[in-house]
Structures are given as structure tokens and as C-alpha cells.
Amino acid sequence: MNMHVKIMIRTLIVTLVVILGIPLSFVHASKPEPAHVLIIYDSLAKGTSREGNIEALQRLLASFGVKVTETTMDNYKKGTLAKYTSVIAVRNANELTISNTDYIQDFASYEGDYLHIGVQLPSKIQTELNLTIQNANEQFVKLSIGQFSEPTIHVSHMPYIVQAMGSIQYGSISSENNDMDTPYAVRHDGLAYVPYYEKGNLSEIALAYVLKDWLRVTEQGKxxxxxxxxxxxxxxxxxxxxxxxxxxxxxxxxxxxxxxxxxxxxxxxxxxxxxxxxxxxxxxxxxxxxxxxxxxxxxxxxxxxxxxxxxxxxxxxxxxxxxxxxxxxxxxxxxxxxxxxxxxxxxxxxxxxxxxxxxxxxxxxxxxxxxxxxxxxxxxxxxxxxxxxxxxxxxxxxxxxxxxxxxxxxxxxxxxxxxxxxxxxxxxxxxxxxxxxxxxxxxxxxxxxxxxxxVDLNNAYRTVSPEYSYKPEPEKSFETLFSIQNKIFIVLILLTLFAFGIMFIIGYRLYKRKYLNRRR
Missing domain, CATH: 3.20.20.370 (Glycoside hydrolase/deacetylase)
Incomplete structure (x- = not known):
């Protein structure tokens, strides 16, 4: 493009900004706002194997540059879901049911992206994902995802996906006796389901594979x-x-x-x-x-x-x-x-x-x-x-x-x-x-x-001297005068001692002479 043409285009842009009153901030490309996700959970699962999974989830979301707001299902306030286009629900407790009617009503009309982790998958999401789910008894399972696998994970009352029609599948979970071989998680567009997630085993990492796609993150992790x-x-x-x-x-x-x-x-x-x-x-x-x-x-x-x-x-x-x-x-x-x-x-x-x-x-x-x-x-x-x-x-x-x-x-x-x-x-x-x-x-x-x-990375290394006064000396008034006085006093004392020494020697000789004269 000719330089004169570039100048004319820039002049035209500035003119439009002035005439139309467009803020200059709109002329330059602004930094996109980070994704904002709502986490809503039933409990922190303290004292169970699921304790700590909320914090691990927070750190995972942070690693994708996501801003997070969290609340519990009991503290949910009406209209909150409508403020978010991405919601993650974590159900840690098998025995807890949702009693907050505000959440139940808002969720029924919610149409944004939704990721469910844990038990009690809502029937609405199960239907949209076309899933068949069963609950596993207490047993050891093998979890595999990517190039990683962990052969002995203890699970109890874990739901698992029997059939998933038309969804993208992530990893696999299989039992020791081979009576279960199921995907670890599934996703279809903005809906996803992760039946099992705990801090401290491979599921902590496995969830990241689902989150990356669900959040539509394209950058490669380092x-x-x-x-x-x-x-x-x-x-x-x-x-x-x-x-x-x-x-x-x-x-x-x-x-x-x-x-x-x-x-x-x-x-x-x-x-x-x-x-x-x-x-x-x-x-x-x-x-x-x-x-x-x-x-x-x-x-x-x-x-x-x-x-x-x-x-x-x-x-x-x-x-x-x-x-x-x-x-x-x-x-x-x-x-x-x-x-x-x-x-x-x-x-x-x-x-x-x-x-x-x-x-x-x-x-x-x-x-x-x-x-x-x-x-x-x-x-x-x-x-x-x-x-x-x-x-x-x-x-x-x-x-x-x-x-x-x-x-x-x-x-x-x-x-x-x-x-x-x-x-x-x-x-x-x-x-x-x-x-x-x-x-x-x-x-x-x-x-x-x-x-x-x-920054110049080739700066020479400097050796720092160990000699240092860690407590700076305070400023002293009349220091010179006191120093001269001290020297005068020292001289006077030395002269006095010298005179005393001479007198002692003279006295000693006189006393010795008198003593000798008496004996004679």
C-alpha cells in the first residue's frame, strides 16, 4: 500500500473519531475479557475421598486463564445462573438432594454451557447427552487418559456411563474383573459430564482434558x-x-x-x-x-x-x-x-x-x-x-x-x-x-x-565484600572536642605517673641511705 494512501486512511479514522465522538479505546483492539465460570457445589466433602476437589478444580480453571465465582447450592440466589454462560456443578454427596427451589427453577430454564461433575446428573442433561448411567459398587478401577493410566483407584458409589450416543468421549474406566469398560467423561458442544473426580489421583489431571475443550481453549499447554x-x-x-x-x-x-x-x-x-x-x-x-x-x-x-x-x-x-x-x-x-x-x-x-x-x-x-x-x-x-x-x-x-x-x-x-x-x-x-x-x-x-x-545477561558477577557495618554509627556531637580532651587527660595522667615514679625512686634511695647510716 502506498505511503500516501496509509496517511489518508489514518487521517480519515482520526476525523471520524473526532466527529462521531468515538472513544479512542475502541479504535485499538482491546484485550479480551477472560471467561467467567460459575462453580456451584453441594458440599466440600470434608472427611471423604473427595475432599479437596473444589480447590483442585479452582487451580485447573485458573491455569486456563478463567475467572471463577463460586457458591453453594444452599446459598444460591435467584437469577444467578442467568448471569453466566458457563456453569460447573459439583455434586460430591450421594445422599444430599437439592432443596433450593430458586436454583431448581433457574436451572430448568438455563441454556448456557454446563459441566456436571460427580453424582446425581440432572435428567435434563442426561437426556440432552443421550446417556445411560449406572452406579458402581465399591471396587478398584483403572483410569486411563492420554498416555497415562492408574490401575488401582478405589471408588465407592461412582456413577459410570454405560452408553453415550453422539458424544465425544474422553479416556476410559475399567474394572479389575472386566465387567465395566466405560468412557471417563463425555462432551457434546457445551454440555459435558464427568462422573468421577478426586484430588490426588489421575482424575485430577484427566478433568483438564475435558475442561480444555469445554472452555474452547486452543493454546497448547507448556x-x-x-x-x-x-x-x-x-x-x-x-x-x-x-x-x-x-x-x-x-x-x-x-x-x-x-x-x-x-x-x-x-x-x-x-x-x-x-x-x-x-x-x-x-x-x-x-x-x-x-x-x-x-x-x-x-x-x-x-x-x-x-x-x-x-x-x-x-x-x-x-x-x-x-x-x-x-x-x-x-x-x-x-x-x-x-x-x-x-x-x-x-x-x-x-x-x-x-x-x-x-x-x-x-x-x-x-x-x-x-x-x-x-x-x-x-x-x-x-x-x-x-x-x-x-x-x-x-x-x-x-x-x-x-x-x-x-x-x-x-x-x-x-x-x-x-x-x-x-x-x-x-x-x-x-x-x-x-x-x-x-x-x-x-x-x-x-x-x-x-x-x-x-536486559544484558552477560553482566559480570560482582563479589560483595563481607566487611560491612550493619548498624550505621549515629552522628556524634562535639566528637572532636571530646577526642582532644581525652588525649590531654591521657598525657596528664602519664606525666603524673611519671612524676610519681621519680618521686618513689628518690624516696626509696633517701630511705635506704638513712637506714644504712643508722646501722653504722
């Missing part, structure tokens, strides 16, 4: 290697050795580091930063892990935001580019944490909840442009798989390890990564953006950028 629990007082030389070994093996990795909010000019902090820069230069990506927050603090919002931005700025000033946030899942369901602690990041790696300390709990989650599901290698090792190479999962996934304590442990695990036949992806190959008031950090074509400038 696999990352991540290390957490890294502090300024960690074994930093060992961290450098790990970076060397992984770099030599051609394995990109992520380190989720604990932030430091005070004394950032101390040598210990400088050595920490130098080590992180070394890690970054050896194909490592840096995440900022959320801090440990005291349970006694209620209002932490603005202070938390300032502290998180402070640490990001300290890293950026040192030419270290943090690309995202590492956090327990409950942080995304807390208004203070999500707004103030996570607001600077558009990428996150979400860990299972370990110590929940809400400040302002919310029933809706914060979503991220890039979010990663986390598992551990020993979780995968309990499954059988076909082929040597482990294929990528439907969602982006990170194999997570706490940082090693000994070099022997490091060597053993690095060799396990090499032998695992897992293809690890480079975290910085995906777009990330971190924004503070002072700095903008991003990735572009696999390169780090800070405020639009590429």
Missing part, C-alpha cells in the same frame, strides 16, 4: 521446572551450581524467590541479587513469591502493595526481570491480596493451599493472562505411561520442588530431570508483564525487557 523456597540466607553457591548444571543440560527453569522489604542495601541482599542475576543469565526465570503474612494483621492493603513494588523495583534496578508471581491459590480469592499483593503481575504460578490466612475473602477469583498449574514429579511417578517422552498436559504445568539442601541431592535430581524424558519449556517464551509505578518489566521474543530496554 511444561516448566520450578524451584521455590529460595531466600537471601539460602545456600546461594548451591543455587549457582544448580543454574550451571541445568544450563549445561539445556533445561530452562524458574526460581520463585522470597521478597525482601527491608535492609536491601546490606551485603547479604547484594549477594542475593548477584546470585539471582547469575540464575537469570543461565536460562533461569525469576518469580516473586508472595510473602508470609502474619495472622494478626487485618488491614495490609496499601502497605503490601508498596512493599511488593519496592522489591520488584530493587530487582529491576539490578537488571533482574521478575516475570510473575508465585502464590498459594487462596490469594486469588482475597480482595486485599489480589488487589494489592498481586496487582502488579499479569502472570502467576498458583500452588496448593497450605496455610490459609484470608484478610478479605471473596467468592470470585482474580484471573491472569498466564497461569500455571503445579504438581510434583512423584505425583506423576504413580502413573503408568506409554512411550518414553512425557507429552504436555492440556494446561500449562510446573513441576515444583523446594530448593535443595545438599549438592548430592542436587546432582541426583538434575539427573532425574535429564532421564525423565520431559521436555521443559522456557517461561520467558510466553508474554509476561509486571508493572510498578517506577518500572515496566516484560518479555519480548524470549528476551527480558525493563522499561523497553533489553
Amino acid at each position: 511444561t516448566y521446572l520450578l524451584f521455590k523456597e529460595v531466600y537471601p540466607f539460602s545456600d546461594l553457591p548451591l543455587l549457582e551450581k544448580m543454574a550451571d548444571k541445568l544450563y549445561s543440560a539445556g533445561i530452562p527453569f524458574i526460581v520463585s524467590v522470597r521478597p525482601v522489604f527491608h535492609n536491601t542495601d546490606y551485603p547479604a541482599m547484594q549477594r542475593y541479587l548477584e546470585t539471582l542475576k547469575y540464575v537469570q543469565s543461565h536460562n533461569g526465570s525469576i518469580l516473586v513469591n508472595t510473602p508470609v503474612v502474619s495472622s494478626t494483621i487485618q488491614e495490609i492493603g496499601p502497605e503490601l502493595k508498596a512493599q511488593m513494588e519496592l522489591f520488584v523495583d530493587v530487582l529491576a534496578d539490578y537488571e533482574i526481570a521478575p516475570l510473575g508471581l508465585g502464590a498459594e491459590m487462596y490469594w486469588t480469592y482475597d480482595q486485599q491480596y489480589s488487589e494489592y499483593g498481586m496487582g502488579s503481575f499479569d502472570s502467576a504460578v498458583l500452588f496448593p493451599n497450605e496455610n490459609i490466612r484470608h484478610r478479605s475473602q471473596s467468592d470470585s477469583s482474580k484471573s491472569f493472562s498466564s497461569s500455571v498449574y503445579t504438581i510434583q514429579l512423584d505425583f506423576l511417578e504413580q502413573f503408568e505411561h506409554t512411550g518414553k517422552v512425557i507429552e504436555r498436559f492440556p494446561m500449562s504445568t510446573a513441576l515444583v520442588y523446594n530448593f535443595f539442601e545438599t549438592e548430592a541431592e542436587l546432582d541426583q535430581n538434575v539427573q532425574a530431570y535429564i532421564d525423565s524424558w520431559i521436555t521443559f519449556d522456557d517461561y520467558k517464551s510466553v508474554p509476561h508483564n509486571v508493572q510498578t509505578q517506577a518500572n515496566t518489566i516484560s518479555t519480548h521474543n524470549g528476551m527480558f525487557e525493563i522499561n523497553g530496554h533489553s
Whole structure:
């Protein structure tokens, strides 16, 4: 296209914007809003094998970039279903029936996408999916999906699909005595049914295959290697050795580091930063892990935001580019944490909840442009798989390890990564953006950028001197005067002692002479 024609087109667009009063934001392509899914469940199934499956479902949905709102069937409010085009119902309890008439009436007229997990599949969905269902007695079954299978899963009162006409089928469930061989799940357009889902076995991963298609996600999931629990007082030389070994093996990795909010000019902090820069230069990506927050603090919002931005700025000033946030899942369901602690990041790696300390709990989650599901290698090792190479999962996934304590442990695990036949992806190959008031950090074509400038990964390592006064000396008034006085007093004392010594010697001689004269 001729340059003059381009200029004329741009001029015409600007003219139309001015004349018609069109906001400029509409001229540029805006970032699409994340999908918003409603989870409605009957119970958390505490004390049963299904306990924890709601949290695992939340993390799975987050890994697909989905915003989630959740409620229970008892607390459902009339008209809620009409606000959503995608709904997931989780029925964990065999004995519970729905008594909320508002939900029953709204569901009867609901026409959006619907995924049912667990028991008591509504007859409306069973008819539309053209399914025949039976309940299995207590037994052990084999679950297979993709290249993975788990041969001995204990189930009790599990419904299973006898026949599915015209639906897409996912995986298979079979019994030990071969009297059952049924699809794990089925889907047809926006309707899907997953009879069985529990945290801690292969069904935790199997659901992701269904979710990806049900959510109409087309991006390929990636696999990352991540290390957490890294502090300024960690074994930093060992961290450098790990970076060397992984770099030599051609394995990109992520380190989720604990932030430091005070004394950032101390040598210990400088050595920490130098080590992180070394890690970054050896194909490592840096995440900022959320801090440990005291349970006694209620209002932490603005202070938390300032502290998180402070640490990001300290890293950026040192030419270290943090690309995202590492956090327990409950942080995304807390208004203070999500707004103030996570607001600077558009990428996150979400860990299972370990110590929940809400400040302002919310029933809706914060979503991220890039979010990663986390598992551990020993979780995968309990499954059988076909082929040597482990294929990528439907969602982006990170194999997570706490940082090693000994070099022997490091060597053993690095060799396990090499032998695992897992293809690890480079975290910085995906777009990330971190924004503070002072700095903008991003990735572009696999390169780090800070405020639009590429980060030099070849900066020389600087040795930080251990000699440092950790407590700065206060300013002293009249220090010079007192110093002169002290010296004068010292001289006077020495002169006095000298005079006293001379007098002592003279007196001793006089006394000795007098004594000798008497004896004569």
C-alpha cells in the first residue's frame, strides 16, 4: 500500500473519531475479557475421598486463564445462573438432594454451557447427552487418559456411563474383573459430564482434558521446572551450581524467590541479587513469591502493595526481570491480596493451599493472562505411561520442588530431570508483564525487557565484600572536642605517673641511705 494512501486512511479514522465522538479505546483492539465460570457445589466433602476437589478444580480453571465465582447450592440466589454462560456443578454427596427451589427453577430454564461433575446428573442433561448411567459398587478401577493410566483407584458409589450416543468421549474406566469398560467423561458442544473426580489421583489431571475443550481453549499447554523456597540466607553457591548444571543440560527453569522489604542495601541482599542475576543469565526465570503474612494483621492493603513494588523495583534496578508471581491459590480469592499483593503481575504460578490466612475473602477469583498449574514429579511417578517422552498436559504445568539442601541431592535430581524424558519449556517464551509505578518489566521474543530496554545477561558477577557495618554509627556531637580532651587527660595522667615514679625512686634511695647510716 502506498505511503500516501496509509496517511489518508489514518487521517480519515482520526476525523471520524473526532466527529462521531468515538472513544479512542475502541479504535485499538482491546484485550479480551477472560471467561467467567460459575462453580456451584453441594458440599466440600470434608472427611471423604473427595475432599479437596473444589480447590483442585479452582487451580485447573485458573491455569486456563478463567475467572471463577463460586457458591453453594444452599446459598444460591435467584437469577444467578442467568448471569453466566458457563456453569460447573459439583455434586460430591450421594445422599444430599437439592432443596433450593430458586436454583431448581433457574436451572430448568438455563441454556448456557454446563459441566456436571460427580453424582446425581440432572435428567435434563442426561437426556440432552443421550446417556445411560449406572452406579458402581465399591471396587478398584483403572483410569486411563492420554498416555497415562492408574490401575488401582478405589471408588465407592461412582456413577459410570454405560452408553453415550453422539458424544465425544474422553479416556476410559475399567474394572479389575472386566465387567465395566466405560468412557471417563463425555462432551457434546457445551454440555459435558464427568462422573468421577478426586484430588490426588489421575482424575485430577484427566478433568483438564475435558475442561480444555469445554472452555474452547486452543493454546497448547507448556511444561516448566520450578524451584521455590529460595531466600537471601539460602545456600546461594548451591543455587549457582544448580543454574550451571541445568544450563549445561539445556533445561530452562524458574526460581520463585522470597521478597525482601527491608535492609536491601546490606551485603547479604547484594549477594542475593548477584546470585539471582547469575540464575537469570543461565536460562533461569525469576518469580516473586508472595510473602508470609502474619495472622494478626487485618488491614495490609496499601502497605503490601508498596512493599511488593519496592522489591520488584530493587530487582529491576539490578537488571533482574521478575516475570510473575508465585502464590498459594487462596490469594486469588482475597480482595486485599489480589488487589494489592498481586496487582502488579499479569502472570502467576498458583500452588496448593497450605496455610490459609484470608484478610478479605471473596467468592470470585482474580484471573491472569498466564497461569500455571503445579504438581510434583512423584505425583506423576504413580502413573503408568506409554512411550518414553512425557507429552504436555492440556494446561500449562510446573513441576515444583523446594530448593535443595545438599549438592548430592542436587546432582541426583538434575539427573532425574535429564532421564525423565520431559521436555521443559522456557517461561520467558510466553508474554509476561509486571508493572510498578517506577518500572515496566516484560518479555519480548524470549528476551527480558525493563522499561523497553533489553536486559544484558552477560553482566559480570560482582563479589560483595563481607566487611560491612550493619548498624550505621549515629552522628556524634562535639566528637572532636571530646577526642582532644581525652588525649590531654591521657598525657596528664602519664606525666603524673611519671612524676610519681621519680618521686618513689628518690624516696626509696633517701630511705635506704638513712637506714644504712643508722646501722653504722
